[in-house]
Amino acid sequence: MLGTILQASFFSAFLVDAAPHPHHRRADNGVAKTPPMGWNTYNHYSCYPNESIVHSNAQALVDLGLADLGYTYVTTDCGWTVADRLANGSLTWDATLFPSGFPALGEFLHGLGLLFGVYEDAGIKTCSEGQDQAGSLYHEAQDAATFMSWNIDSLKYDNCYSDAATDYPNVDYTPSTSPSLRYANMTKALDAQSRPVLFQICEWGVDFPALWAPALGNTWRIGNDIIPDWRTIFRILNQAVPNQPYTGPGQWPDLDMLEVGNNVFTTAEEQTHFSLWAIIKSPLVIGGALKDEYTSISEASLEILMNEDVIGYNQDSLGVGAGLKRRWTEEGYEVWSGPLSGDRIVAAVINWDDEERDLTLDLPDVGLQYAGSLKDIWGGKSAEGVKTSYSGSVAAHGVLLLELGDIITAGTYSTSLFGSSDGITTTFESVYANTTSSKYTVSISFSTAPTKATTIELSTSANTTSQTIKVPASSKTITSTLSLSAGSTNTITIKSGMTIDSITIESPTGTYYAGQTDFTLAGSAVIEQCGTSGCAPVGYKIGYISSTGTATTTIPATVSSASGTEAKYIEIDYINNDVAFSTTWDWGSNSRNITVSVNGGDPVRLEVPLSGHHSELYSPGLGWWDTATLGLLLDGWVDGDNEVVVANAADTDVSETWGADFVGLRFFD
Template sequence: MRTVRSLTSALAALAVSAASAVALTLASAASAPPAAALENGLARTPQMGFNNWNATHCDADFNEEMVKGIADLFVSSGLKDAGYQYVNLDDCWAEKNRDANGDYVPNATRFPHGIKTLADYVHSKGLKFGLYTSAGTLTCAQTMPGSLGHEQQDARLWASWGVDYLKYDNCNNQGIDAVTRYTAMRDALAATGRPILFSMCEWGENKPWLWAKDVGNSWRTTGDIFDNYPSMLSIIHQNMTLAPYAGPGHWNDPDMLEVGNGGMTETEYRSHFSLWSVMAAPLLIGTDLRKASAATMKILTNRDVIAVDQDPLGVQGAPISTDGGRDVFVKPLKGGDRAVALFNESDGPQRISTSAAAAGLPAAPAYTVRDLWAHTTRETAGAIAATVPAHGTVLLRVSADRAWAQYPPAVDVGVGLSVPYPGAVPIIQPGTPTTVTTTVTNAGRKPALEVRTRLTAPDGWTVRPASPSNTPALGTDKSFTTSWTVTPPQDASSVHDLSAATTYADGSAESTVQVTALKLTTPPTGTTYLSDLPWVRSTNGWGPVEKDMSNGEAGAGDGHPITINGVVYKKGLGAHALSTIEYYAAKKCTSVAADVGVDDEKTSNGSVTFEIWADGAKVAGSGLLTTADPAAHLTANVAGATMVRLIVTDGGNGNDSDHADWADARITCT
């Protein structure tokens, strides 16, 4: 599940005798849960540091100079002061063969001065040093040996080099029981006498949260993350249910950070960092810090957010509500405060709300609410709410603080447009006047006074108020709405920002919504293949959605003829979970039909569901389909729908190998 997506638990081409020898070495270890506990005193809060894999893989610039540069940047950029400790090497740091004594040999090209010298350099900066290998006979990139059968020898070598952290992967494991393999390394590390944090990268295949508390300091709960929003969302869904299994010294690990690698928006990266912190996840930077932008560094060094992750109470936050893509996560903090994350999974802005009582805070006259990204503190009578942009997260620290009266009331402003279903992308047709609303809401115990609101649009657009934009006072739990007429120019296209700002005595609030300027075309009469029509939008878990071919995963046009269980189709859509393909139906279409299934270009692991939605209603679903299943015929009544969505989910187990075909997909319109 690294380097190439087909690298999951595939076995390398090794001699049978070698595999048998490994099996004999470990034969005496029981496969039952380990009897001895892990008591190394490490990771009392989730580990923080850097790992090169997401940024470099095995590229040539992964080398000694890069690692030294990262260590230097930890100090000079403030990362060390913010709590980041570990500078970790991933795959490809060693030669492919061991030496005559059976020891690892550092790669002579990448690390000409050896690993101990590099570890000493990292230590000289007041930091800690980590390495990687696999609980198998080869690592996942198959560039260096794994440690299966060499646990004691390898652990002694790493300790002599000054290693402080081991990431232990799961590739080429020869089918040997996971508990056996990981327990053997736990014991080997303990026997060295050196404190070495043990990070288990078992991908969640054997539900390590049920048994690994006594084996490792953290364990991966999912497959690898990729630098796109569907991958991040899939991992959130898998990890957010596992809160009961995490705590000081033993953490659920939803994989390393992608912040700064360029595949997501700044809003999505803030959600990534916010939710990893709320879920008490290890924070391992996965971008090349030598190239990191100021915006990336601002996210990675946000101490208010880091404090949520590093809270000494050691509780993983969990969702208290998930409705229509509106998620509310709550994390109890030491001293009684609550971290509250309002996460909008959907593709359009949504108002998300909860209360101090629902978050577990005691009854009080009012509460303080600190916005951990805006770095502002307000008071609320109890309501906790915000209009959250698409894929965005508002992260708050809420306290039953007796000093609440010194702060301005919590006021927020949202931008609203008519959409066909909650969470839809707001669309404005070029040259067409559209009504846009701004709504200001006061959650404070005190009234908001002298409230003034404005709406701004891109240059060339016209914005005119159609109702009053000011009010002298706004009481507790009261809202004030202004209507605006917004007209984009005839040649407007692409995505644009509409921004609302409100000022009031002692405070201000602002909100931005992204709208798409798009001329919507009414579909033709009769039955038409969907692959012959333009979609309004598409999102895809890996690579682009393809027309009349399978997904293929990488660039456009790299797929194959759509094939499900041996049946080849000339027409259709090739997607990859998680994915959404949306078409404009203009309330003129009656039905959608397709043969759906996992494409034959994947022979294992694919596990998806197919859904057809008419605006906000699910009107057809396939149930779980895997690589072993024939195509299922799916039909749906979409009469009256403005938008029709084809949605593929990952089946709840991550998006590995989830190549999903909408074969012969057709829509019938009148």
């Protein structure tokens, strides 16, 4: 979005919020306390549903036991109506496709204990390709009353043929006004009816609806349609990232309908798809054929859809969506996690590689040091007393989905769990470090304070030379520095005549290097000023980073390794609002690259997701002032000065000419 970046400087005088502020949902009507679940005709039958299809699949929801698990909304998507309204202006159904009529369809669904969902459009026509069908624009009040007379329970409201200023194009990703205005009209019409309905806003993520949709409806589509190809999962997840803070009871980000059961993904891919939709708290709407004249869902897909643990994560009463925690682009995996009720954590490690392999979750990446209980959902395993990390085999494009309970926060190591003692020497195992450094802080807690001053000796696997630490009289806790190596296998040995209860480890705070002041630019890269509170934390960013545009700085480091080099952790503050609308059907991924190289070594690529929390169309900065942060562990640091180059040297991904914008980085030495 070169043009978008150019326009950003025009708005530099305007105020912009750097951090998201979730809005209140519309008056709480008791709908969607948890993400809605159900079945929809579109993914399998496109805009060609009929009465028999809906009847047979709805019956299958009941017969297969899916309804008992919460899949209750049954929605007939595009293709059910006709081009012309009745003489009184009302919508009507296609009598050839639905000979019994829509009121009767609702009665049938309600008779099965299911809920009746209808699809319509906020434009003059629906999105039914190749067939004209009436939309609800300018007819909102009448259509809401009609739907209510049919006893509907939910309305999915699409966004085609909606922009009068551009003569109502079928699809318009850059409308002249915000779609929110048309959705507000339907909200008003629905709220005037006698009972609440689930209102599903489907404007494909245009105008960053997370900022306004919760005030109007119960769910909002975060992006363009899911497509029947594995690459669609990465694209949608990249757009889900900035939506996570807005999730909560009554307001849910909709990642689109599930492809589970449509025979387009492998079983492992379906598990990944279903798991991430569930833990992010998307509505779980089945898009596959369950049962019709020609098709029955496979046992493997049905087993995925009926996994009660995964459904439980989606329906958890806490209502907090999982977020992206770490991404290793070149290694082909990433970690998502989020909190659950009952002081539990759910974590997912996605294997993007085309081969099965073992992957490891370092618990500190999701804020933990210990889990008394662990459930490996798709591996069918459980474990107790998990310290610092957990590994498991993950199929190609599969996911390691874990539920962690009886948890302890990262950095805390009790002797009873992590230590062993012979009465004089206490050794702590499985100590984690995000970077290799001699500047970690350790706090040692004793069972009883010494009556007089004494000393202890401390050494680590990263520095076997003992250091002597003084313990003042009457002190139950002392603090010192120590050396650790990046990873989860450090050991700490303490020689003391006193009993040690626990130790607490704190990482170095790091040093910040701002793109504006600390980097030298070359090639196409330029510095841009952002509006008030934008491009946090410094108010500036470096844009136009291409294969020839670079930002270079010198960072001093302390290295004590005999090899002369060490691995150090950095956190990159980046900006990306390159939203994939028109490119969704092809290579569009909602991502941009940023590469970092140290001392002329091979550049390490990080493919970053969207960071924008503001409209890509109308906000000051167009969403290109919103900073996000991801971490990266880099080898090749030497003692003394190190040359660090931030660029877009991404030979393996040529689809994006421009890299992510760069705000700065924090270096943990």
